[in-house]
Every structure is written in C-alpha cells, then in structure tokens.
Amino acid sequence: MKIGDETNFPYAILSHAWGPEEVLFHEIQGDRAAIQGKAGWEKTVRFCKAALENGYTYAWIDTCCIDKRISADLSEAINSMYRYYYNSALCIIYLEDVHSYNKEADNSRKAITREELLARIRTTRWLTRGWTLQELIAPSRRSYFASDWSEIEDGDDLLDTIAESAGISRRLLEDRDLLHRVCVGERMKWASNRQTTREEDIAYCLAGIFDVSIPVLYGEGGRNAFRRLQLEIMRMSFDMTIFAWRGDYESSGLLARSPADFRDVPPLALGPLEMVAPYSMTNTGLTICLGLGFQSRAGEQKIGRQASGEQLNVAELPAALLCEVQILGQWKVPLVYLEPVTDVNLFINGQRRKAYRRVRCAEWLTLSYEQLKDYTYDDIIVLEDENYDFICRARERHKWQLQRGLSSNDSSRI
Known part of the structure; x- marks a missing residue:
C-alpha cells in the first residue's frame, strides 16, 4: 500500500541512520527466511512491534518500502519524503548507537543517569546524517528509542538536547509549521555539518525542507546537485540569504558549492x-x-578569515546583499567582495551589464542601514564558474589571435 497526501489512515514511520545490512524492498518480497540473519531484519521487526504497541497497524520504513531498483519510484519517494514524515501520525526515531545502560564485567547491564543518556544522545550518528534532518523537523509527534529499543522518556531536557545538537530552534521542533518563517541561509546552516553516503544526497535530502522538487540524477556529483537545488529555490523565492555564505575560495559565483559553506x-x-x-x-x-560601493568605509566591520589591517583591493567592490546578519547582537547588512571581469560586454534585454566575480569568499563586510544609503544600486551579472571559464577561453583565444596578427577568419577554430 502506498502512502501520500491522500492517505486517510494513521501510520507510524521510522527515522534511523542506515547500517550496512538493511533489509531492502525486493528482499522483503521474497524468501524472508534468507534475510532474518541480517542486522536490519531485527530493526524492522522491532520497529513494527513498537508501532503496534503505540496503536498503529500501518508502518513505513524507507529501507524496504521503496523499490530503489526503479528510478521513477526512487525519484518519487525522494521528492515526497518530507510529506511522508509530515503526514505520519508518529515518527519512531531509533538511535542505534545510544545505549541506555553500561555493560558490566559480568555482562550485566547497569542503568545510567539521565544526564549520561542525554550526553550520549548529543553524539549520536543520527544527528549527523543528511536525511534525518527533515525526519526530525517534519513529524508532528516523535518517540525516541535507544539501542535496545527501550523508549527514551520524553521531556523538556530531551527536546533541548536535540534542538541544541541539531542547531535548530526549539520553537520549530514544537511547531513544525514555523519552518516557512526561517530564511534560506539558516536552513542551509542546519545541513552544514551533515553527511550523506552518496554525494548527491546532500542536495536531494534538502528539497522537502525548501518545499521544492528536483529530478534525481545520481552520478551528476554533489556540487551539480546542490547547484540545481539552489536554482530551484531561487525560482520560488527572492530570499538573498541564499548568497550569504563563506567559503575558502579565491573566486566564485554567488552560488555556494555545498551546505558546508554556511557552517x-x-x-x-x-x-x-x-x-x-x-x-x-x-x-x-x-x-x-x-x-x-567603491572603497572600504568607516564603520564597516570585517568578519571572516582576514589579516589585521588588510586593505580592500582597488579593483574590488563591496556589494550589499538584501538581507541581514546578526553581529554582536546587532542586525547589519552583509557585503561580499566583487571583482570586475574586464574585456567582456554582456547584454540582457538590450541593456549592457557589467560582469563580476565574487572574490575573497571567506570574508564579509557588514554595514548599517544608515551607511548603506550612500551605495548605488546597479543591475549586474555575477559569473558562475562555467560562465567565467567560457569567457577566459574566449579571451585567451582572441589574445592569441591579436599576438599573431590574425583575424578570426584566418585562425583555426578552437
């Protein structure tokens, strides 16, 4: 039975960090005796038991409820995953590496204190995985289970521990519908320390959090997938915090390369x-x-990895993003460094636009609104890497022609 927006029966759903021996869709359809020795089998059985004990006769688990051999089914599931968790009646969160006991020398188990348990939860692998981010935010109700499938007692201290460790506001975990009020850059920051097994998944796992859909193209690479995610977000929003990142790159376009740039x-x-x-x-x-702007001005605060006393290159312009950043308790406007790209004329709708590249990408300036009033707003083009590479190739080709005294008609095509 498939679940979706039209599902009219309550169901429990599992959130977990994948292991090496999960039970897959085609295996659960076949000879179950052959898979009962897999570690994932016990997880599946214990999850179903926990769902029944909580009053749910339907249960969904991503390992064996998606036929990953069929690309259309996989793509549909990935783009629907946030809704699967949002529409669930209960999300059972299994923390496989969180033990609710200490093992004694005689193999007996000794209960640990609440403080020790919370300390172990702070370091659980579940909090480091990309897919579990939306699985934390989307459900209306959550129950946490330790490695032995003992239920972890709910409480304010547990919620505070999860919120702090995930870098997410407790208010959002109490009211998931506040998600749309959180700016793009803050949502990106939640994923900045998370990892996925397949590099493309660091983009795919965020689609639901931004309420967008993107085609699933495994093999395209993580950077390409993340670029497509950002383009889809831009298509739906004018939130400029998507450009408010810092990365250790000499030059770049305005798009980030991964969520890690928001860390x-x-x-x-x-x-x-x-x-x-x-x-x-x-x-x-x-x-x-x-x-x-055209030069570094009094009152601008530099943040990021910048040497003391370093001056702004005369070719670099500070550019104000239409968003805000909080510095020492004050909200200011972030500015990135742009460098003009010379010897190129670009036209958009018949209008000439100056071309730029972002430089010194690990650094920012900040400015108050009072200081910002002197800045001139201009329509420009910021070149992404592929655009800049194309221009550099064309420039090099015509530079070679000029040096040889050849016209474009005389030279060989490159």
Whole structure:
C-alpha cells in the first residue's frame, strides 16, 4: 500500500541512520527466511512491534518500502519524503548507537543517569546524517528509542538536547509549521555539518525542507546537485540569504558549492522590502541588482578569515546583499567582495551589464542601514564558474589571435 497526501489512515514511520545490512524492498518480497540473519531484519521487526504497541497497524520504513531498483519510484519517494514524515501520525526515531545502560564485567547491564543518556544522545550518528534532518523537523509527534529499543522518556531536557545538537530552534521542533518563517541561509546552516553516503544526497535530502522538487540524477556529483537545488529555490523565492555564505575560495559565483559553506555563518534574516528586484540565472551568469560601493568605509566591520589591517583591493567592490546578519547582537547588512571581469560586454534585454566575480569568499563586510544609503544600486551579472571559464577561453583565444596578427577568419577554430 502506498502512502501520500491522500492517505486517510494513521501510520507510524521510522527515522534511523542506515547500517550496512538493511533489509531492502525486493528482499522483503521474497524468501524472508534468507534475510532474518541480517542486522536490519531485527530493526524492522522491532520497529513494527513498537508501532503496534503505540496503536498503529500501518508502518513505513524507507529501507524496504521503496523499490530503489526503479528510478521513477526512487525519484518519487525522494521528492515526497518530507510529506511522508509530515503526514505520519508518529515518527519512531531509533538511535542505534545510544545505549541506555553500561555493560558490566559480568555482562550485566547497569542503568545510567539521565544526564549520561542525554550526553550520549548529543553524539549520536543520527544527528549527523543528511536525511534525518527533515525526519526530525517534519513529524508532528516523535518517540525516541535507544539501542535496545527501550523508549527514551520524553521531556523538556530531551527536546533541548536535540534542538541544541541539531542547531535548530526549539520553537520549530514544537511547531513544525514555523519552518516557512526561517530564511534560506539558516536552513542551509542546519545541513552544514551533515553527511550523506552518496554525494548527491546532500542536495536531494534538502528539497522537502525548501518545499521544492528536483529530478534525481545520481552520478551528476554533489556540487551539480546542490547547484540545481539552489536554482530551484531561487525560482520560488527572492530570499538573498541564499548568497550569504563563506567559503575558502579565491573566486566564485554567488552560488555556494555545498551546505558546508554556511557552517560558520552568523544568524541570518530577511532584509526590508524597500528594494526588492527579481534575480535569475541565465546562460551568461546570475543577473541581479546589488548595492555597490567603491572603497572600504568607516564603520564597516570585517568578519571572516582576514589579516589585521588588510586593505580592500582597488579593483574590488563591496556589494550589499538584501538581507541581514546578526553581529554582536546587532542586525547589519552583509557585503561580499566583487571583482570586475574586464574585456567582456554582456547584454540582457538590450541593456549592457557589467560582469563580476565574487572574490575573497571567506570574508564579509557588514554595514548599517544608515551607511548603506550612500551605495548605488546597479543591475549586474555575477559569473558562475562555467560562465567565467567560457569567457577566459574566449579571451585567451582572441589574445592569441591579436599576438599573431590574425583575424578570426584566418585562425583555426578552437
């Protein structure tokens, strides 16, 4: 039986960190005697038992309820996963590496204190996996189980431990419908320390959190998958916190390379709506309207990995993002460094646009709104890596022609 938005029966759903011996869809359909020795079999049985004990006759588990051999079924499940957990009546969270006891020398078990148990929960592998992020946020009701399938007593201290360890507001865990109020950059930050077995999954596992759908293309690479996720988010939102990341790159476009680029970012929020303009990705780069300055100004606060006393390169411009960052308790505007790309003319809708690249990507400036009023807003193009590489190849080709004194008609095509 399939579950979906039209499901009208209550069901329990399992959240867990995958292990090496999970029971898969095609195995559960065949000779079950052949799989009862797998570690995942006991997990499946104990989960179903826990669901029944909580009054649910239907249960769903991602290991054996998705036929991953069929790409259409896999893609549908991945893009529906957030809703599967959102629509569940109970999410049973199994923490396989959290033991509720200490093993004594005589193999007996000694109960541990609540404080010891919470300390173990803080370091559980479940909190480090990409897929379990949406499995934590989406359900309306959660029950946690230790390694021996003993239920972990609920309480404010447990909720605080989970929220703090996950870097998520407790209010959101109490009211999942507050998710839409959290800006894009903050949601990205939740995933910045999480890992997935397949590199593309670090993007796919976030689709539901941003309420978007993207095709599942295993083999495209994590960076390409994350780029497509960002493009889909941009298509649905003008939230510029998506550009408020820091990474150790000499130059880049405005798109991040992975959620890890948001790891050390201070608290982010949406900016005022006084200067909102659409932005979009084209085949020449990202067209966007940003406030541009021309030199480092008094009152600007530099944050990030920057040497003391370092000056702004004359070719670099600070560009204000239309969002806010909290620094020392004050909300300010973050500015990134842009460097002009010379010898190129780009036109959008008949209008010439200057081209830029983001540079010194590990650093920011911050500015108050009072200081920002002197900045000039301009429609520009920020080149992504593939756009910049294309321009560099074209520039090099024509530079070679000029050096040889050849016209484009005389030279061989490259």
